Amino acid sequence: MNWLPRKNILVPVDFSDDSRAGLQTAREMIKDPAHLHVIHVLPIMEVADPGVIWDTIDDQSRREHAEKALRQEMCEQGFDDEVHIVVRFGDPGHEIVAYAEEIEAGLIVVSSHGRTGLRHLLLGSVAERVVRLARCAVLVLKHT
Amino acid sequence: MRNARASALFFVVLLGLVFSGDARAQQPADSRPPEATATADEKGQVDGTEREEEPTGWMGKVDAFFGEWLVKPLNAVLFFDFGTSWFFNDEKKSVPFLVVWLLFGAIFFTIRMRFINVRGFWHAIRLTKGDYDKSGETGEVSHFQALSSALSATIGLGNIAGVAIAVGWGGPGAIFWLILAGFLGMSSKFAECTLGQMYRKVDRDGTVSGGPMHYLSDGLAELGWPRLGMVLAVLFTILCMGASFGGGCVFQVSQSLNSLQEQVSWLEDDQFPWLYGLVMAILAGVVIIGGIRRIAATAEKIVPTMCILYVAAAAYILIVHRAEILPAFGLILESAFTPEAARGGFLGVMVIGITRAGFSNEAGIGSAPIAHAAAQTDEPVSEGIVAALGPFIDTIVICTMTGLVMVVTHAYNNPAYEQLRVDKKGAALTSNAFAETISWFPWVLSFAVVLFAFSTMISWSYYGERCWSYLFGRRTSMIYKLIFIGFVFLGSIVAPKSLLLFSDLMLFSMALPNIFGVLLLSGKVRRQLDEYWQRYKKGELEWKRQKR
Numbered sequence: 001m002n003w004l005p006r007k008n009i010l011v012p013v014d015f016s017d018d019s020r021a022g023l024q025t026a027r028e029m030i031k032d033p034a035h036l037h038v039i040h041v042l043p044i045m046e047v048a049d050p051g052v053i054w055d056t057i058d059d060q061s062r063r064e065h066a067e068k069a070l071r072q073e074m075c076e077q078g079f080d081d082e083v084h085i086v087v088r089f090g091d092p093g094h095e096i097v098a099y100a101e102e103i104e105a106g107l108i109v110v111s112s113h114g115r116t117g118l119r120h121l122l123l124g125s126v127a128e129r130v131v132r133l134a135r136c137a138v139l140v141l142k143h144t
Numbered sequence: 145m146r147n148a149r150a151s152a153l154f155f156v157v158l159l160g161l162v163f164s165g166d167a168r169a170q171q172p173a174d175s176r177p178p179e180a181t182a183t184a185d186e187k188g189q190v191d192g193t194e195r196e197e198e199p200t201g202w203m204g205k206v207d208a209f210f211g212e213w214l215v216k217p218l219n220a221v222l223f224f225d226f227g228t229s230w231f232f233n234d235e236k237k238s239v240p241f242l243v244v245w246l247l248f249g250a251i252f253f254t255i256r257m258r259f260i261n262v263r264g265f266w267h268a269i270r271l272t273k274g275d276y277d278k279s280g281e282t283g284e285v286s287h288f289q290a291l292s293s294a295l296s297a298t299i300g301l302g303n304i305a306g307v308a309i310a311v312g313w314g315g316p317g318a319i320f321w322l323i324l325a326g327f328l329g330m331s332s333k334f335a336e337c338t339l340g341q342m343y344r345k346v347d348r349d350g351t352v353s354g355g356p357m358h359y360l361s362d363g364l365a366e367l368g369w370p371r372l373g374m375v376l377a378v379l380f381t382i383l384c385m386g387a388s389f390g391g392g393c394v395f396q397v398s399q400s401l402n403s404l405q406e407q408v409s410w411l412e413d414d415q416f417p418w419l420y421g422l423v424m425a426i427l428a429g430v431v432i433i434g435g436i437r438r439i440a441a442t443a444e445k446i447v448p449t450m451c452i453l454y455v456a457a458a459a460y461i462l463i464v465h466r467a468e469i470l471p472a473f474g475l476i477l478e479s480a481f482t483p484e485a486a487r488g489g490f491l492g493v494m495v496i497g498i499t500r501a502g503f504s505n506e507a508g509i510g511s512a513p514i515a516h517a518a519a520q521t522d523e524p525v526s527e528g529i530v531a532a533l534g535p536f537i538d539t540i541v542i543c544t545m546t547g548l549v550m551v552v553t554h555a556y557n558n559p560a561y562e563q564l565r566v567d568k569k570g571a572a573l574t575s576n577a578f579a580e581t582i583s584w585f586p587w588v589l590s591f592a593v594v595l596f597a598f599s600t601m602i603s604w605s606y607y608g609e610r611c612w613s614y615l616f617g618r619r620t621s622m623i624y625k626l627i628f629i630g631f632v633f634l635g636s637i638v639a640p641k642s643l644l645l646f647s648d649l650m651l652f653s654m655a656l657p658n659i660f661g662v663l664l665l666s667g668k669v670r671r672q673l674d675e676y677w678q679r680y681k682k683g684e685l686e687w688k689r690q691k692r
Contacts, residue, residue: 015348042349043618047431047440048606050293050518051284051351055441062349069348087349091619 007035010105012096012126014040015073018111021141023077026109033082039099040070040085041092063087093129100136108134111141215646218653239491242652243498249508249659250328253335256666257673261330261536264529267680271530276685282346283520287530290519294512294531296447297392297603298538300596301399302504304454304589305570307546311556312565312573314496316472317479319547321497326539329507330532335662338528338669339363340513341521354517355607356380356510356654357614360661367664376657380510381611383657385624386650387511388611389631391503392604395648397424397635400597403571407590421636427598429629432605433622443599450592451542457588458545461581465552472551502652504543505535509651510658514607525676528669546574553577601632 011026013019023038030036042062051057070085084103088095100108112127131138221241254261270276271287285293310318336356343362344354357377364373401420405411411420431440462469481490506512512531519527550556555577564573571593578585605628612624662669679685 040348042347044435045351046606046609047435047437048444048602048609049284049351050290050515052437053293053441053444054285054289055437056286056289056520057284057351062351065350066348 007032008037008103008105008107009035010037010039010096010100010103010108012039012041012092012108012110012130013070013073014092015069016111016113018113018141018143020077022109022111023074023079025139025141027079029107029109033080034084036079037084037086037099037103037105038070038074039088039096040066041088041090041095042066044089059089092126093133096126096130097133097135100134105136107137107139109139109141112143211645215649218646218649239495242655243495243502245659246332246502246508246652246655247325247328247498249655249663250325250332252663253331253666254328256670257331257334259331260334260529260673261327261532264334264532265536268529268533271526272533276526277520281520281522282350283352284350284518285520287519287521287527290516290527291530291533292448293444293518293603294515294534295451295537296444296599297511297515297607298504298506298534298600299447299451299542300396300600301571301593302500303538303542304546304574304593304596305399305403306500306504307543307570308550308555308573308577309565309568309570310496310500311547311550312561312568312570314493315479316476316547316551316556317481317493318497318500319476319544319551320480321494322501322543322547323540325498325501326505326507326535326543329501329505329535329539332508332659332662333505333512333534334528334532335666335669336508336510336513336658337516337531338524338672339662339665340517341519341524341527342668342672344517352518353610355514355610356384356658356661357611358517359513359665360657363665363668364661369664373661376661378615380654380657381615383650383654384511384611385608386646387509387648387654388604388608389628390646390648391651392608393601393628393631394635396597396600397421397632399571400593401636402569403575403590403593406572406575407586418633418637421633424598424601424636425629425633428601428605428632431602432609432628433625440602443595443602446595447599450595451537453588454592455542455545457578457582457585458549461549461578462545462552464581468552469548472548475551476547501535501539501543502655503648505538506651507535508659508662509654511604511607511654514610515603523676525669525672528673549577550574553580555580 007030009026009030011019011022013023026036042059045052045057045059045062047053049057066087067085070087074083074085086099088099096108096110099105108130110127110130112125127140131140272291274286274288277286307319307322310322339359340354340356343359344352345358346352357380360380361370361373361377364370364376397420401411401417404420405417409415411417427439430436480493501507502509512534516527516531519530521527550573555561555573561573561576564576571589575586575589578589605625608628609621609624612621
């Protein structure tokens with residue numbers, strides 16, 4: 001598959017089965033796992049959260065936890081250590097697109113959770129926002 | 145922004161849907177401002193008389209609209225009294241449904257959990273001390289820290305102003321019912337907070353989130369009632385957000401302002417009360433929108449210290465009046481069962497005591513499980529046992545202290561304070577009772593009151609935000625925060641009675657979905673408790689403790 005102008009592929013992972021499907025699709029598209037980037041976006045903590053009040057949780061510890069979980073996930077999905085993983089904080093849609101630009105990704109493989117009706121209206125869709133904001137190609141995997 | 149607007153619209157529509165049913169059901173029994181609505185009133189309307197005006201301007205119109213279409217129907221349903229006003233020979237006094245519901249829940253859980261509030265007490269203290277803390281368990285904070293966070297939300301004006309109002313209105317007998325409700329409430333707190341831990345969500349980054357919305361939806365789904373669970377969870381989150389604006393915000397601002405006005409003349413109503421609202425709104429905004437952690441952390445961490453100071457001052461007053469302590473207890477017991485008719489009789493005093501206790505310790509309301517879910521433990525039951533200390537500290541210790549000071553200083557029946565009692569200026573009443581012995585104490589008290597108010601607001605904004613996120617996702621939680629800040633400011637300038645009564649109703653009615661769900665899930669709690677208690681008795685937890 002040489003139709004991608006740039007080689008890096010970005011896959012957002014939220015540890016759901018849908019995002020696992022995204023990983024497997026991406027695997028089929030790349031030859032070198034070093035070109036696969038995986039991102040997990042964490043929400044910003046509320047100041048009144050007990051863990052923040054008592055200073056027992058901070059972004060550093062959260063990042064470490066999440067990175068560990070990501071590594072393990074990649075391992076379970078059969079990827080080796082060459083895959084790049086990154087943890088960002090903020091709104092998932094924006095962070096995914098911003099990171100894609102940083103690494104000059106040629107493609108973002110994002111899975112849609114298939115929320116419909118009310119839940120879609122209320123919670124929106126990360127996939128939708130990525131499609132809207134991204135400056136590279138986006139492959140949306142439909143929920144099955 | 146499109147999604148945000150859609151969510152806001154949905155919120156309004158949902159609110160309408162939820163309550164339109166109630167509105168239809170209420171027609172015959174509408175205009176009832178009974179005793180317990182008076183107690184609901186107390187939360188908001190303490191500064192009542194001088195600010196009451198004819199509804200003019202947009203605020204008055206909004207108030208009147210709320211009053212006619214929302215509060216009146218809600219009031220008729222939630223404070224439905226089964227015609228008990230017949231007992232009192234008085235249209236204005238009755239036993240409202242929600243008070244019975246809270247009491248029923250507390251008694252049921254006390255029996256179902258076999259007096260966990262008594263048998264778990266010593267274990268709770270050792271758990272809180274950290275005797276059983278173990279590193280590596282899931283969660284964010286220690287038992288003590290979780291309890292402290294939960295207490296910062298419940299300890300507020302209810303303990304200082306609310307109790308004074310209760311004793312001023314219901315007489316010393318109200319203290320007995322207050323203590324009893326606190327004692328039984330410990331079991332409700334145990335059950336709900338154990339569930340909060342059992343059904344919390346642990347994220348990959350090590351953070352946890354829990355609360356009634358999670359155990360109602362997931363717990364009841366496990367029992368085979370996913371739809372019922374979802375309805376109760378959504379109802380709970382809506383009521384919780386409403387309560388956060390009222391009891392968790394407007395009430396705190398208006399009551400603490402009320403206390404400050406006694407000391408600072410230019411905050412009086414005809415001068416610049418709005419300045420106080422502005423300062424509080426800016427401070428709250430800096431914290432919950434600006435994310436300045438230091439302020440929130442300081443305000444919350446200082447709560448235990450302020451509690452100790454307050455109790456110490458009350459204890460000092462009791463020591464000065466030591467000769468009157470025993471007679472005071474005699475008076476409390478005597479008037480609990482045979483109060484003066486003018487104070488609403490036996491049931492009237494009981495309702496006042498139980499209502500005040502419920503507003504203060506929030507047992508069965510469902511707010512505390514959100515904070516307790518964060519505790520670092522793999523044993524849900526242990527956090528429930530710790531949580532049971534909440535009503536003990538809040539009601540049996542702090543509220544009782546306020547009440548006893550009111551009785552031994554005779555502030556509850558001193559004719560000089562008649563006007564304060566009529567106006568329901570609870571904080572001012574307490575302030576005067578303390579000043580009889582410690583002349584400079586009102587200054588300290590005002591400081592404490594402002595601090596309690598602020599920390600309660602921060603905690604409640606967190607509860608509300610959790611609920612908003614559960615319904616609408618985190619992306620739009622800024623809308624909630626902006627509304628909250630708006631209410632902080634409003635608390636200082638307007639006294640829209642209906643709006644306040646509405647939010648108090650919401651605080652109380654959180655108990656409807658919550659206690660109902662906890663009742664259905666109580667079997668699961670009981671099984672976990674029995675299993676835990678067996679291990680505790682066998683000393684298996686001690687072993688774990690030594691291994692630490």
